[in-house]
Amino acid sequence: MRIATYNVEWFSSLFDEDNRLLRDDEASGRQGVSRAAQIEALGRxxxxxxxxAVMVVEAPDQGRRRDTVAxxxxxxxQFQLRARKAIMGFxxxxxxxxxxxxDPAALVPMHDPRGAEAGPEGAVGAPRFDGAMRIDLDVDAREDLVRFSKPPLELDVTTAKGRTFRMIGAHLKSKAPHGARGDDEVMRISIANRRKQLAQAIWLRRRIEEDLAAGDDVILLGDLNDGPGLDEFEHLFGYSSVEILIxxxxxxxxxxxxxQDALRHPLAxxxxxxxxxxxxxxxxxSALLDYVMISEGxxxxxPKWRIWHPFEDHACWQNAPLREALLAASDHFPVVLDIDL
Structure with a gap:
């Protein structure tokens, strides 16, 4: 079975209000790439x-008229893909x-959010991802409320072979210090936002631990916007979101x-x-932001991992049409896991 995660930059801008592709020469969300060119690149x-299965990060918008699944x-x-059905959560x-x-012939996923529903006051522990978590983010002995701007997608998956596992799609974000005045305020807001991202990672890790304790196998995949040694504030907190989730x-x-390689050999x-x-x-x-993590079971x-990087993967480099498509399609590249499920 092949399972991938792919962050598609501004996928939503390629669709009209009827959820149909805009194959024209107007600008896409990709700098210097038309909508038609990005669509064709993504199709390839x-x-x-x-x-x-592909966990699509930055999938098309869901709203009053927009429909992500449609x-x-x-x-x-349009591209006659085997993976032709879609599912989303919150x-x-x-x-x-x-x-x-x-691909519905290969697996059946069901949206299955876990955790207690949390009201405006939030809840401790690992509440449902569309709510709020109470956690003390600093040293003031007062609990803060943390929310996901993009609640992770929790799926209960059954494969055609009858294997079951939990799949969690995530997109962690640390907001930029918009509106800050002066270097001191930029630093203060940046540190606060970084704390919130680490709290989201703790929340997500708690859910993983609950799933594992229940005897489930788990695949966590998506854009974690973080990696060992990547963040300028990592020295302040002592660890990254990735380390928390591992x-x-x-x-x-x-x-x-x-x-694992980044953690073991940070200077390589x-x-x-x-x-x-x-x-x-x-x-x-260049940055390592996207991951497919699997549990011990x-x-x-x-399992075999591969990053479809046009300059780092030999097969992608040799395939010139694919290489150019990867560069036009998004600022991220797919991470692919082949595994016997």
Whole structure:
């Protein structure tokens, strides 16, 4: 079975109000790429991946007229993808949803959020992801309320072979210090937002631990916007979101080989899953942001990871049409897991 995660930059801008693709020469959300060019590039990438399931991060918007599932299924139909059905969980207000495209002949996913529903006052522990969690983020001995801007997607999955597991799609974010005046305020807001992202990781880790304690296998995948050594405030807090989600050395750990390599060899060359243009510096920044983590019980099922990076993966580099499509389609690249399920 092939399971992938793919952050598609501003996928929503490629659809009209009827959830149909806009194949024209107007600008997309990708700088210098038309909507038609991005659509064709995405079609090639998804076709070449030929995945049984793709966790789409920054999926098309869900709203009064916009429909994430309808848009993704229309996209899949246009390119005759095996992964032609879509499912999502809680909608958000960012125009960047989390949804799964899947092949219904290969697996059956069901939206199955766990945790207690939390009202405006929030709840301690690991409440349902569309609510709020109470946690003390600093040293003032007062609890803060933490919310997900993009609630993770929790799925109960059954494969055609009868194997069951939990799948969680996530997109963690640490907001930029918009509206800050002066360097001191920028630093204060940035630290506060970083604390909130780490709290989201703690919340998500608590859910993983609950799932594992219930005897479930777990796959966590998506854009964690974080990696060992990546964040400028990591030295202040002592750890990254990725380390929180992997878990403690003496606990039930999650595994991703790229995260493991980054943690074990921080000064060595690292894999990357995203490439951003830094205009003021005239260069590109590469980062490891996207992961497919699996629990210990799945490591015996011959898992094999691959990042479809056009400059780092030899097969992607040699396939010139795919290489160009990956560069036009998004500022992130797919992370693919092949596993016997």
């Amino acid at each position: 990438v998804f076709t070449e991946m030929d995945a049984d 848009a993704l299924e229309h996209f899949a139909g 909608a958000n207000t960012t125009q960047q949803e989390i949804a799964l495209l899947f 878990g403690p050395e003496d606990g039930a750990r999650m595994f991703d080989p790229h995260a 060359a690292q894999a990357s899953t995203a490439r951003f243009h830094i205009e003021r510096q005239g260069r590109y920044l 799945l490591r015996t099922e011959r």
